[in-house]
Amino acid sequence: MALGYALLLAGVMLSPLVLVVLDARSAGWSQIHAVVFRERSVLLLRHTLVLTGLVVACSSTLGVLTAWITERSALPFRRVWTVLLMLPLAMPDFVVGWTWHARWPRIDPLFGATLVMTLGTYPLIYLPVAAALRRCDPGLEDVAHSLGLGRVATFLRVSLPQLVGAVAGGAVLVALTVISEYGAFEVLRYPTFTTEVFLQFRFSPPAAGALSIPLVLLGLLVLSGEAAVTRRWSRGRGVVRSRRCTGPWWRALPPALLPLGLVGLGVVLPVGSLIGWIVQGRHSTLPATATLAQATATTVRYSAAAAVVCALAAIPVALLSLRTRTRPAAALERASFVTRAVPGVVVALSLIFFSIHWARGVYQTGSLLVLAYVIIHFPLALVCVRAAAERVPAALIDTGASLGRSAPAVFLRVTLPLIAPGLAAGLCLVFLTAATELTATLVLAPIGSETLATQFWAYQNEIAYGAAAPYALTIVALSVVPGTLLALWFDRESNRTARAAR
Numbered sequence: 428m429a430l431g432y433a434l435l436l437a438g439v440m441l442s443p444l445v446l447v448v449l450d451a452r453s454a455g456w457s458q459i460h461a462v463v464f465r466e467r468s469v470l471l472l473r474h475t476l477v478l479t480g481l482v483v484a485c486s487s488t489l490g491v492l493t494a495w496i497t498e499r500s501a502l503p504f505r506r507v508w509t510v511l512l513m514l515p516l517a518m519p520d521f522v523v524g525w526t527w528h529a530r531w532p533r534i535d536p537l538f539g540a541t542l543v544m545t546l547g548t549y550p551l552i553y554l555p556v557a558a559a560l561r562r563c564d565p566g567l568e569d570v571a572h573s574l575g576l577g578r579v580a581t582f583l584r585v586s587l588p589q590l591v592g593a594v595a596g597g598a599v600l601v602a603l604t605v606i607s608e609y610g611a612f613e614v615l616r617y618p619t620f621t622t623e624v625f626l627q628f629r630f631s632p633p634a635a636g637a638l639s640i641p642l643v644l645l646g647l648l649v650l651s652g653e654a655a656v657t658r659r660w661s662r663g664r665g666v667v668r669s670r671r672c673t674g675p676w677w678r679a680l681p682p683a684l685l686p687l688g689l690v691g692l693g694v695v696l697p698v699g700s701l702i703g704w705i706v707q708g709r710h711s712t713l714p715a716t717a718t719l720a721q722a723t724a725t726t727v728r729y730s731a732a733a734a735v736v737c738a739l740a741a742i743p744v745a746l747l748s749l750r751t752r753t754r755p756a757a758a759l760e761r762a763s764f765v766t767r768a769v770p771g772v773v774v775a776l777s778l779i780f781f782s783i784h785w786a787r788g789v790y791q792t793g794s795l796l797v798l799a800y801v802i803i804h805f806p807l808a809l810v811c812v813r814a815a816a817e818r819v820p821a822a823l824i825d826t827g828a829s830l831g832r833s834a835p836a837v838f839l840r841v842t843l844p845l846i847a848p849g850l851a852a853g854l855c856l857v858f859l860t861a862a863t864e865l866t867a868t869l870v871l872a873p874i875g876s877e878t879l880a881t882q883f884w885a886y887q888n889e890i891a892y893g894a895a896a897p898y899a900l901t902i903v904a905l906s907v908v909p910g911t912l913l914a915l916w917f918d919r920e921s922n923r924t925a926r927a928a929r
Contacts (some may be wrong), residue, residue, distance in 0.1 A: 431580050431744065432612040432744075433744050436744060436763065440802060441760060441765060441768050443769050443773060443777040443778075443802060444777075445575050446641060446778075447636060447639045447640060447777050447780075449774055450632075450633070450639075450641055450777065451637045451639065452858070453631070453633065453636075455633075458633060458637060459640070459860035462627075462634045462637045462638055462639060463638065464927050466622075468623075468641075469639070470618075471618060471619060472620060472638070474620075475620045475621075476643070478537065478540055478544070479605045479606060481537075481541045482541055482605050483598050486544075486545050486548045486549040486552050486601045487597070488596070489549040489552070489553075489685075489689065490549045490551070490552020490553040490554050490556055490597060491587075491594065491894060493512055493553050493554075493689065494552075494557040494560055495560070496682040497509065497581075497686070498557055500682050502682065505918075506641045506918050508686060508823070508848040509557070509643035509914050509915075509918050510916070511560075511686065511690050512689070512914075513548055513550050513910055513911075513913065513914035514694045514910060515547050515548075515689075515694060516547075516550050516862075516906075516913075517879075517903060517906035517907050517910035518553075518693060518694060518903060518906070519610070519863035519865070519899075519906075519907075520543060520544060520561040520604075520608055520610065520878045521593065521610025521613075521880075521884070522701075522883070522899045522902065523539075523547060523608075523611065523612045523693065523697045524539070524543045524610065524611030524612075525614045525887050525895075525899070526696065526701065527539055529700065529892055532797050534806060535628075536615050536617035537618045539615040539617070540611065540612055540615050541619040542617065543611050543822055544604070544605055544608065544611065546693035547604075547693065551597045551600040551604070552594060552601065553622060553891075554592060554597065554917060555593035555596050556597065558917075559590050559592070559593035560586075560590070563590075564889060567589075568581050568585055568586060569584075570902070587848040593891070598715045599769075599859040601644055602649045603768055603801070604650070605765055606619075606621065606642065606645060606773075607646075607770030607866075608621060608739065609621045609625055609770075610865045610884070613625075620642045620645070621642065621727060621770050623774060623927065624639055624642060624770075624772050624773065624776075625636045625772050625866060625870075626896040628776060629770070632776070632779075634781070635776055635836055639772075640778060643731075643768065647768050650668050650765065653833055658815060664690060664772070674681060674869065684688065691761065698901075698903060700896075701899050701900045702900070703891065704892040704893045704896040705896045705900065707892075707893055708893045714855075717877035717882055719803070719901060722877050722878055722879045722881075722882045722898060723905070725876055725877065725878050726878040726879045726905065727905070728793075729793060729796055729800065729878065730800070730862040731858060732800075732855075733797050733804060733857055733858075733861045734855075734857040734858040735807075736849050737800075737801055737804055737805045737808035737854075737857045739810040740805060740808070741811075742799070742850070745809060745812045745813040745846075746842070748813070749816050750763055763805060763806055764806045764809075765802060766805065767806050771864060771865075771866040771867040772801070773869065774802050774867060775799055775866065775867040775870035776870070777868065778798065778802075782851060791873050793812075793876065796867070796868065796871040796872055796873070798859075799867045799871055803864070804856075805869060806859045808852075808853035808854070808857050809853075809857045811849045811850070811853035811916075812846060812850055812853050813849075814849055815845070815847075815850065816846050816849065817927050818845065819842055819845045823841050823845075824842060824887065825838070826840055846915060848919075851912070851916070852912070852913055852916040852917075854909075855909035855912050855913045855916075856909070856913055858909050859906045859910055861912070862879070862905050863902060863906060864880065865881075868880055869881055869884065879898045879899075880902065883898035883902070886898065900902040
């Protein structure tokens with residue numbers, strides 16, 4: 428039964444790929460060739476690749492440096508710094524891009540896009556690298572020092588090779604985020620493949636379907652690269668001992684300037700700008716389709732529904748992959764992650780194609796939007812639930828069964844309480860990302876139903892800063908609480924993993 432459920436779920440997750448091909452095929456090969464192989468498509472591909480490379484390089488550098496500072500320096504209050512460095516994940520990239528463009532309208536598009544995306548994605552490198560540093564054996568660094576290597580040489584020749592797998596995993600998430608981003612690049616006037624797909628969707632949906640194919644292939648290429656790097660650089664854990672520098676607190680002040688600067692540029696400056704525009708007034712000739720309260724309620728309703736569905740759907744997949752450990756189970760779990768390589772606008776286009784041809788009843792309904800959120804964000808919930816399920820001792824479940832308890836009773840009384848923290852983390856992560864989702868919401872939101880993101884987008888198109896600011900600030904406020912809970916859960920899980928490895 429669990430295998431059948433996993434097969435059904437994998438089919439749903441992979442359906443956007445099939446539907447995109449069918450959508451493009453309906454346009455005909457001549458139109459596909461005319462759209463994909465034109466000169467502008469080559470330019471957009473170059474823009475996307477250049478920007479992705481720059482953001483991955485900058486985010487990797489900053490992520491490794493901040494992780495090193497928080498884990499290896501004498502910086503006090505490490506948990507507080509973890510929360511602060513995670514806050515940029517609660518800041519929608521299109522809001523940050525909008526605040527930077529509004530303050531500096533002549534900012535260079537490539538520089539602005541690189542800056543905004545780096546400020547928003549470096550936590551994706553910081554998190555896995557910080558966790559890897561807690562598991563690394565500092566004895567190797569001591570041996571390198573005893574052989575005469577300096578701090579920089581020791582880091583490059585001893586520590587960095589142990590972090591390559593973590594950096595690669597985070598870099599893949601950064602690359603996929605850049606490939607799928609739309610709002611920030613549209614505001615900063617930096618065209619990429621995703622912005623072109625959205626533009627074509629307004630005027631020629633078949634052309635948008637055709638342009639989606641190279642975008643999906645690019646995402647799958649990035650995802651396959653991560654698997655190759657992980658296999659190449661996976662290493663044993665060795666013996667783990669705690670390594671924290673001790674000394675006067677003032678010695679940690681110079682290295683603290685980097686995380687302080689990142690939080691200032693990525694969080695304090697955008698939030699300060701939003702508050703400033705609210706204080707200045709909210710004049711706009713564009714009437715609000717939804718009030719702030721209505722848009723907030725709609726956002727919470729759709730995001731919460733997607734979070735609950737994702738968390739519940741992740742439980743059987745995680746338990747199946749851990750309990751059976753067979754290749755089919757691993758393949759089904761892996762299939763669930765493929766959607767991370769598919770931009771939200773492509774998922775939305777595939778669902779429109781599906782609803783128009785086979786399910787007209789759900790077209791332009793909230794159910795279709797929630798389904799899009801589930802397809803896009805399900806892998807995030809699965810990662811959290813799987814991490815918690817790995818800590819459930821199989822002996823406990825077997826003991827419960829040997830006492831005559833039924834499988835549902837063992838799940839409710841043994842398994843569920845133990846995976847509850849991971850389940851809560853998955854709920855927070857999906858809610859946070861769904862509340863800040865823009866492209867799929869713009870395409871699939873029912874007529875007359877405005878979320879915070881869509882109402883903000885309508886105002887910013889009219890350059891109505893004061894009117895747009897309250898909606899943007901509410902998105903940030905909604906995301907801060909789950910973002911903080913997520914950071915605390917990560918800190919706790921990393922410490923438990925490090926203790927278990929000792």
